[in-house]
Amino acid sequence: xxxxxxxxxxxxxxxxxxxxxxxxxxxxxxxxxxxxxxxxxxxxxxxxxxxxxxxxxxxxxxxxxx
Numbered sequence: 001x002x003x004x005x006x007x008x009x010x011x012x013x014x015x016x017x018x019x020x021x022x023x024x025x026x027x028x029x030x031x032x033x034x035x036x037x038x039x040x041x042x043x044x045x046x047x048x049x050x051x052x053x054x055x056x057x058x059x060x061x062x063x064x065x066x
Contacts, residue, residue, distance in 0.1 A: 008049035014039040028065040
């Protein structure tokens with residue numbers, strides 16, 4: 001997992017299944033089918049939480065892992 005500077009997100013990771021997001025609350029979510037360029041956009045965003053809300057959550061299915 002790669003730590004991100006965010007008040008809401010703790011860390012993110014990417015693999016063949018898509019995007020993995022760890023929240024500061026302790027929740028862990030998998031976002032399916034997210035392209036790699038969206039992952040890099042999240043890593044480079046000035047607000048990773050805002051980027052997730054604007055460019056990932058509305059467009060990709062997800063599941064809470066914990």
